[in-house]
Amino acid sequence: MSNLIKHNGIAADPWTLVSLPAPAEDTVRKQAGKVVIFKVTGEPAATQEQLQTAVIPATGNVIVPLTLWQARKDELASRAARGEIGIWLESYELLEHLLASVSDINSLPVIGINFPRFADGRGFSLAVQLRTRHHYRHELRAIGDVLRDQLYFMKRCGFDAFSLRADRSTEDALASLRDFSEPYQGSVDNPLPVWRRYPRVGHHALAHSKTEPTHDDEVD
Amino acid sequence: MYIYDDIDQRLIDERVAQYRDQTRRYLAGELTDDEYRPLRLQNGLYIQRHAPMLRIAVPYGLMNSRQLHKLADITRRYDKGYGHFSTRQNLQLNWPKLEDVPDILAELATVQMHAIQTSGSCIRAITTDQFAGIAPDEIIDPRPMIEILRQWSSFHPEFAGLPRKFKLAVSGSKQDRALVQAHDIGLEFYLDAASRLAIRVWVGGGLGRTPILGTVIREHLEWQHALTYCEAILRIYNLYGRRDNAYKARIKILVKALGAEEFARQVEAEWALHKDGPSTITQNEYDRVASFFTTNRHSTLTDQDASFEAAKIAEPSFAAWARRNVHGHKIPGYRAVTFSLKPTGIAPGDASSAQLDAMAELAERYSFGELRVSHEQNVILADVKLSDLHAVWQAACQHGLATPNIGLLTDIICCPGGDFCSLANAKSIPIATAIQKKFDDLDYLHDIGDIELNISGCMNSCGHHHVGHIGVLGVDKDGSEWYQITVGGQQGSNANIGKVIGPSFAAEEVPEVVAKLIETYIAERTAEEHFIDTFGRIGIAPFKNQVYAKEVA
Ligand code: SF4
Numbered sequence: 001m002s003n004l005i006k007h008n009g010i011a012a013d014p015w016t017l018v019s020l021p022a023p024a025e026d027t028v029r030k031q032a033g034k035v036v037i038f039k040v041t042g043e044p045a046a047t048q049e050q051l052q053t054a055v056i057p058a059t060g061n062v063i064v065p066l067t068l069w070q071a072r073k074d075e076l077a078s079r080a081a082r083g084e085i086g087i088w089l090e091s092y093e094l095l096e097h098l099l100a101s102v103s104d105i106n107s108l109p110v111i112g113i114n115f116p117r118f119a120d121g122r123g124f125s126l127a128v129q130l131r132t133r134h135h136y137r138h139e140l141r142a143i144g145d146v147l148r149d150q151l152y153f154m155k156r157c158g159f160d161a162f163s164l165r166a167d168r169s170t171e172d173a174l175a176s177l178r179d180f181s182e183p184y185q186g187s188v189d190n191p192l193p194v195w196r197r198y199p200r201v202g203h204h205a206l207a208h209s210k211t212e213p214t215h216d217d218e219v220d
Numbered sequence: 221m222y223i224y225d226d227i228d229q230r231l232i233d234e235r236v237a238q239y240r241d242q243t244r245r246y247l248a249g250e251l252t253d254d255e256y257r258p259l260r261l262q263n264g265l266y267i268q269r270h271a272p273m274l275r276i277a278v279p280y281g282l283m284n285s286r287q288l289h290k291l292a293d294i295t296r297r298y299d300k301g302y303g304h305f306s307t308r309q310n311l312q313l314n315w316p317k318l319e320d321v322p323d324i325l326a327e328l329a330t331v332q333m334h335a336i337q338t339s340g341s342c343i344r345a346i347t348t349d350q351f352a353g354i355a356p357d358e359i360i361d362p363r364p365m366i367e368i369l370r371q372w373s374s375f376h377p378e379f380a381g382l383p384r385k386f387k388l389a390v391s392g393s394k395q396d397r398a399l400v401q402a403h404d405i406g407l408e409f410y411l412d413a414a415s416r417l418a419i420r421v422w423v424g425g426g427l428g429r430t431p432i433l434g435t436v437i438r439e440h441l442e443w444q445h446a447l448t449y450c451e452a453i454l455r456i457y458n459l460y461g462r463r464d465n466a467y468k469a470r471i472k473i474l475v476k477a478l479g480a481e482e483f484a485r486q487v488e489a490e491w492a493l494h495k496d497g498p499s500t501i502t503q504n505e506y507d508r509v510a511s512f513f514t515t516n517r518h519s520t521l522t523d524q525d526a527s528f529e530a531a532k533i534a535e536p537s538f539a540a541w542a543r544r545n546v547h548g549h550k551i552p553g554y555r556a557v558t559f560s561l562k563p564t565g566i567a568p569g570d571a572s573s574a575q576l577d578a579m580a581e582l583a584e585r586y587s588f589g590e591l592r593v594s595h596e597q598n599v600i601l602a603d604v605k606l607s608d609l610h611a612v613w614q615a616a617c618q619h620g621l622a623t624p625n626i627g628l629l630t631d632i633i634c635c636p637g638g639d640f641c642s643l644a645n646a647k648s649i650p651i652a653t654a655i656q657k658k659f660d661d662l663d664y665l666h667d668i669g670d671i672e673l674n675i676s677g678c679m680n681s682c683g684h685h686h687v688g689h690i691g692v693l694g695v696d697k698d699g700s701e702w703y704q705i706t707v708g709g710q711q712g713s714n715a716n717i718g719k720v721i722g723p724s725f726a727a728e729e730v731p732e733v734v735a736k737l738i739e740t741y742i743a744e745r746t747a748e749e750h751f752i753d754t755f756g757r758i759g760i761a762p763f764k765n766q767v768y769a770k771e772v773a
Contacts (some may be wrong), residue, residue, distance in 0.1 A: 119258050119341065121381020125458045128378050133493055149242060149259055156377035179238050182227050184371040185447075187378065191498045193447075194371070195505040200225055202511035 003170055005151070005162040007161050008140075008177055010170045015086060015110060016057055017143065017163070018064045020046040029180035063088050063141075070101050080107070086195070088112030088143060091122040095129055105136050115144040124157045131188045148173035150181065158188035221280050221590055222367050222512045224332045231374070232329045235336060239263050240322035247319060262342055262380070264335030265321055268642050274313045274321060275338040276328065276581040280348050280366045281309035281593040283333075285580040288591060290331040292576035298324055303576060304563060305569040307633055307684055309347050309593045310338055314640055329670075336374055342383060343373035343454070349397035350594035354602050356550045360417060361408050362392035364510040365446060368501060372447050379454050383461035384469035386454070399595075401425045401433040401715045402687065404457075404471045405450060417443055423453060423483070424475035427681035431717045432472045437484035443506070445491075447499045452491035456483070517588055518603065521553025525606035540662065541613055541624040549603070556564075557595070557601045558613055559589075559621040560631065564656035566650045568634040569597030578619040586612055595684075596633055598626065628665045628671055629738070630656045633684055637677030637694060638701070644677035646694025646701035651675055651730050651747060658731040661680060668738055671751040674709070687711040689752045691718045692730060703730050705762050707737060708755045721764050733767055740766040 003152055004013040046054075051071040056062060063086035070075065079085050087108055089098060099105060111130065123142065130136040134148040141161035142154050155177055164170050186193045194200070224232075239259075246256040260267075264275035273523045276291070283291075291311055298320050304312040316324060328334055330634035337344055346366045353361045369388065373379070379386070391398035392409045400406025406422035419441040425434030440697055441449055457471045460478075475483045532539040547556040559579055562568050571579070579599055583591045586608045594600055599621075604612055616622035625631045632655065635641065637648025659665055674688030678695075685691030691706035702724040709718030726735055738751075740763050745754045755763070 008223075118255070119381050120463060121341075121379065121457055124378045124381065125455050127405075128455070147255065149255075150380070153377035153380045178516040180231060180234050180375065182230060183377075184227075184231070184374055185376055186498050187376075193225060193499055195502070195508070196498055198227065200227065200505075200508060203223065203515060204511065 003066070003164045003166055003168070005164060005170055005174060005177075007160065008174070010174070011161075013163070015061045015063050017112070018054070018056055018062050018068065020054055020065055020068065021050055058074045060084065060140070061109075063110060063143075066090075066093055066098055066101070070097070076179070083109050086110035086112065086139075086141075088114060088141075089126065090114050090115055091120050091126070095126060095134065099134065104135050104140065105130075107139060108136075110139040110141055111136060112143045112163075113159075115142060115146055115150075118145040118147050118150055120145075124153060127154070127157040127159055128188055148176040151176045152178075155182065156187040156189045221284060222279075222363075222509070224580045228371075229329075229332070232332070232334045232336070235263075235334060235375075236322065236325045239325060239613065240339060243319065243322050258340055258381075260318075260321075261326070261340035262337055263321075263340075264338035265318070266339060266642075267318075268314075269639055271315045272318050273636075273640065274316045274324065274335060275306070275308075276311045276313070276333060276335050277292060277338050277345050278333075278593050279345060279370050281350055281595075282361055282363070283591055283593070285335055285584040285589040285591070287331045288576055288580035288583070290327065290333070292573045294324055294327055295573045295576065297588055298691070302570050302572045304567065304636065305571065305593050305597045306597065307504060307569075307595045307597060307682055308338075308345060309350075309595055311593070312636070314636070339385070341384050342386065343376060343379055343382075344385055344387045346370055346373070346390060347398060347403075347595065348390050349393055350592050350596075350600055351397065351547065351556060351602070352392060354549050354551070354554070354556060355393050355397075356548050357394040357552065358392055359394065359411060359515055360392040361510070362390040362409060363435050363513050364506060365392075365407070365409075365443065366390050367509050367512070368505070369446065369450070372450075372499070376697065378451075382454070382458055383463045384466065384472065385456070385472075388450070396713045396715075397711075399425075399687070399711050399715065401712070402427055402684075403434065406434055407446065410439060410452045410762065419443055419446060421449065421453075424472040424480070426470050426472045426728070427672045427684060428470065429467050429679040429681075430470075430472065431681070431686040432476070433715055433717070434472075435475065435480040437480060437487060444501045444539065445495060447489075447501060448497060449491055451494065451499065452487045455490055456486050502556060511616070518551045518554060519605070521551075521605065523552040523606075525553070528606045528609055531610045537624070538610060538613055540666070541622055542609065543666075544624045544626045544628065545622070546609060551603075553606055554603050555606060555609060557604050557609065557616075558626045559599045559601070559616055560623040560625055561598050561621070562625055562631050563620055563623045563631065564660060565653055565717060567636070567639075568632050568652050571599070575619050575621060578615065579621065582612060596626075596631065598631070624662070627670050627672075629659050629668055629671050629734075630665060631672075632656065633672070633674040633688065634768070635676050635683035637675070641682075643680055644694060645679075645696040646677055647727070648675045648677040648683060648692075648694060651692060651703065651727060654727075654731045655734055658735060668742070669750055672711075673734070684711070685709070686717045687715060688718060689755070690734060695724055701727060703727065704768075705730075705733055705737075706747075707760060708752070710752055719760050721760060722768055736767045737763055 142159045143163045245251045250430045266273045298316045299313045348362045386404045388405045389398040389403040390407045391400045400408045402425045408420040412418040421438040422434035423437045461474045462468045587603045592600040632652045634652040638644035673690045674685045675692040676683035676685040685693045687709040693704045704724040706718030710716040741751045
């Protein structure tokens with residue numbers, strides 16, 4: 001069965017995810033330190049050779065790493081024009097680099113954001129920026145260490161597709177999307193904070209009243 | 221105080237259900253230790269030396285009698301009959317069972333309490349001055365803004381996986397008692413040149429391993445933008461804060477690495493996109509929340525009471541208590557009272573179930589049913605009539621809550637340390653007790669006067685040792701427990717990080733070292749000087765010399 005959750009249901013996955021061979025442990029860690037402090041990506045995690053020899057399925061829809069897309073754009077251009085190419089980012093990569101690599105962010109049918117560890121929350125802010133600052137409208141997919149206890153937060157930040165970690169049940173995870181019925185703060189799924197959604201009452205009135213919604217907002 | 225409506229209540233009820241299911245999955249082996257850890261931490265549950273420790277939120281230190289009775293009840297049924305008030309203005313249980321925690325949370329939810337985000341890498345409880353709302357030097361009551369921030373930060377989806385913990389403080393008074401300079405974000409209210417309310421935004425302060433006072437990144441922020449501005453700060457931090465090394469992951473390290481100016485530039489650029497957006501606080505919402513804090517309930521009184529004056533003359537011990545444990549109030553005829561949780565021999569901040577109930581009853585009777593927790597780990601009745609002070613004192617005496625030592629040397633701020641905390645280098649409670657025993661002469665204590673002594677069991681600085689006039693820090697030397705002493709730390713508007721006086725000491729030497737520091741002060745002081753003033757005038761050298769002087773044979 002598919003481990004993809006999309007539009008609040010389990011969905012077949014038409015996309016194939018392309019990954020690069022993992023670089024040596026310590027290179028990554030060192031790099032992560034650099035990235036976060038100096039805000040540069042440093043040396044690429046994969047070598048030029050790895051990028052050139054990585055196997056990309058010849059047909060069908062593929063989501064490729066940003067670095068692979070940057071290295072082999074010419075080869076992928078015609079497929080991209082047909083809507084067969086999506087791009088995924090590491091949590092430490094910069095949105096500026098993604099934006100610089102495409103003429104229109106909305107030409108991408110899908111963008112993936114990798115959660116290397118479920119506790120790495122950078123992906124939440126990347127999603128918020130893609131949706132608010134860069135107005136990305138198509139599928140935004142969480143990949144990597146994606147577990148049910150983070151799904152609700154991911155959804156609020158603008159993800160609409162979740163590739164659940166392979167060893168977990170999508171059925172169980174679906175329930176988590178409804179962990180809270182009425183969050184306090186605005187976010188991508190509903191920018192209105194609760195006090196703009198409902199007429200909440202002050203001290204004098206509280207004891208005697210119930211709060212009723214004024215209008216229906218999309219907060220599923 | 222703030223009262224939940226259906227929306228608040230539903231959120232915490234749903235939280236209980238969510239956490240109950242997470243715990244069930246953990247106990248059933250569906251969640252690994254690593255997966256469960258951040259989930260329990262964001263709900264205040266640490267696994268400690270002996271047992272789990274549960275940290276219950278007391279937002280901005282304010283609670284009502286019903287809540288405190290409930291806490292007393294919980295300490296009886298789920299713990300060993302006492303609770304511990306921490307320097308984060310919350311209540312910690314030292315002995316709950318992991319599998320009982322969902323039930324404890326369900327109990328708390330019935331009195332509008334929870335343990336949401338009291339630990340973990342997320343936005344933590346937002347703290348302020350314990351005298352908020354009554355302080356004579358108050359510009360604005362900071363609590364409505366904190367309540368707005370509390371709601372905004374609760375389950376904030378974008379900031380559920382920050383590089384590290386994130387603490388905010390809000391100050392609304394002239395004298396900063398909220399430590400805005402020692403927090404990840406400090407919001408300081410002030411009146412601008414046009415007498416309008418503005419916020420000065422401090423960023424990147426923090427104690428811990430690398431103590432740094434914050435820097436101002438925006439001098440003037442209109443209060444309406446508090447949420448959008450904090451959101452911009454947090455977004456930049458969430459994206460670029462270090463995640464490769466937990467010791468370098470706080471926002472202060474990022475601010476330092478980028479430089480405050482560059483950090484501010486990035487925040488401003490991000491903020492520009494969201495300024496005036498839907499999260500801009502409306503006057504309506506502000507007024508709604510403020511209405512909970514501005515109930516007109518005080519009587520009109522004069523600021524004189526004959527029975528109070530007579531009692532002070534008749535009973536010197538009452539007078540001594542009134543001098544230390546009673547504080548000014550902006551409304552005539554009212555005073556704030558501190559129950560000291562620092563009697564000698566009890567871990568600072570600990571209160572028994574019976575004491576919790578007793579304080580709740582006294583609040584009910586004498587102080588509109590409300591209590592406050594201070595970051596000095598004491599409990600306060602904020603609105604007591606002058607004419608009731610004597611009765612409150614008598615009751616406090618009966619329950620061991622009337623030690624007249626507030627602000628004195630024995631009113632020690634102390635973290636749980638090596639007796640409870642698995643991160644500790646050294647014990648801290650026995651050090652506090654030893655110092656209290658050494659200084660058991662009340663007259664001498666009063667003579668020494670205002671002084672703050674803070675103890676932390678490790679670099680995490682939960683005992684705020686850096687900002688204690690005297691700071692004691694547990695360090696590990698080749699596997700044994702040693703203590704480093706700092707002098708001259710200070711909280712408030714003149715915040716300062718204390719200076720290390722020299723090589724560290726063994727546990728049994730610490731009380732004597734403190735005694736020598738005090739002797740130096742007594743010898744050098746002028747008539748009006750407190751310890752910290754003398755230190756400011758003469759510097760560290762005389763203190764150091766006295767402490768390290770070779771014993772004359
Ligand atoms: S300062 Fe260290 S020892 Fe003390 S409570 Fe904090 S982490 Fe534990």
